[in-house]
Amino acid sequence: MNKLLLILLFPIVAICQSTNLDEVDVYFKKKEFKKAESLITKYLKTHPDNIKALELLGDTYGHQKKWDDAIKQYKKLVDKNQNSANYHYKHGGALGMKALSINKIKALGIIGDVKSAFLKAAELDSNHIESRWALVELYMQLPAIIGGSKEKSLHYAAELENLSKVDGYLAKGYVYEYDDEPELAEKYYKLAIKEGGSLNCFNKLTSFYKKENKPEKAIKNIEEAQQKLQRNALHYQIGKVAAEYNIELQKGEQCLLTYLKNYSAKDGVPIAWAHYRLAQIHMHQKNKEKALKYINLAIKELPEIKPFKTHKEKILNL
Structure with a gap:
């Protein structure tokens, strides 16, 4: 089975109102899922039927890639409420992620359940965007012999477009990119940018251009995103493309220096990587x-990163 690219399956959900679970939100934000698991498990000993706590426990398992535990937890929720699209969706998502973690032969025995869970979620809620995204990707990536279908992927992409034009355009871009129809993929990614203009939309088109080995277009797209969104992190992205593809080096250098000058933790990429670029x-x-000056700074900041050390050896051999 080809890789199954599922969208984020386990978003942080609203926390129960009970003060006993107040800390869970903090643990989720800090990505301390083991601590969240411990707190929720303790809470469930005295509140075994609290639906939100049961769902949160499933989410903690998902974040820790404990797929069997997540599947078991979401199955409990499905059994308690057969009419919840979100529970079916999460159950299908955990099954799908388990399928990715085991060998292909065993995974084939799970795919039917994955598909059924997503289809049930879409059936129960005509506005459920996440399940339709999952079906777009699932049908596109499965081999035809076990149910894969571009036609079905486009069907759910059309349903997404009726719910959200941006999601619909991105889904169609994904389908055509996957099916090696670059002109159509580019068309729909551009439509998504025109319709929504979010960072995610720009990132999809940037990734597409890089995959198509069109770094000049990737840089131009990132520049347009920067003009619209004014995100310092985009300066790093321009520098990264310039460094990786050995193009527009002066522009790349200036963007990386700007990134370093304006850096804050919210930018995401550590400054060591900017020094590496x-x-x-x-x-x-x-x-x-x-x-050598910049690679030494990168190594000093993050000494365990192997690509930094490898790159220093290459520099020394100049």
Whole structure:
């Protein structure tokens, strides 16, 4: 079975109103899921039928990739409420992720249940976007012999478009990209940007251009995103593409320096990686001194990253 690219299956959900679970939200935000699991398990000993706590426990298992435990937990929720689209969706998602973690032969025995869970969620809630996204991806990636179908993927992409034009355009872009129809994929990703203009929309088109080995278009798209959204993190993305593809090096250097100048934790990418990209750019320019300066900074900040050490060896051999 080909890889199954599911969207984020386990979003942080609203926390129970009980003060006994107040800390769960904090643990989720800190991604301390083991602590969240311990707290919820303790709470359930005295509140065994609390639906929200049961769902949160399933979510903690999902975040920890404990798929069997997550499946068991979501199955409890499905049994308690057969009419909840979200419970069927989460159950299908956990099954799908388990299928990805085992060998292909065993995974084939699970796929039918995955599909049934997503179809049931879509049937129960005509506005359930997540289950339709999952079906778009599932039908596109399954081999035809076990139920894969581009036609069905496009059917659910059309349903998504009726619910949200942005999601519909992104789904169609995904289908056509997967089916190696780049002109149509580009068309729909651009429509998504025009309709929604979110960072996610721009990122989809950037990733597409990189996959198609069109770094110049990728940089232009990121620049348009930066003009619209004013995100410092996009400066890093421009520098990264420049460094990886050895193009527009001066622009890449300036963007990385701007990223470093305006850096804050919310930008996401550690400054060590910006230093690494600067080292790459200067290596492309055969500037050994500056390349060593930046790679040494990267290694000092994150000494355990192997690509940094490997790149330093390449610089030393200039």
